Amino acid sequence: MLGKKIVINGSMHVARDYGSKRVTRLQWQADLMIPLLRLLGSLEAVARVFNSARLSPNGMITSSDSL
8 A cells, every 4th residue: 555545535524613603523434445445356355454553444433442
């Protein structure tokens, strides 16, 4: 995977409190499965990548406690 370019589509949801005029939550989501499947060629290879990764297939960062 070193030196390869991966294009990932994602979205950011911004929730705000209109009373206080403040952002209350930022939620990021991305689909990593399709780009990695295109790059690696098999679901087995993609599964190996995510086996010990700190990033989930939907782009969420996982805690080191969950590994």
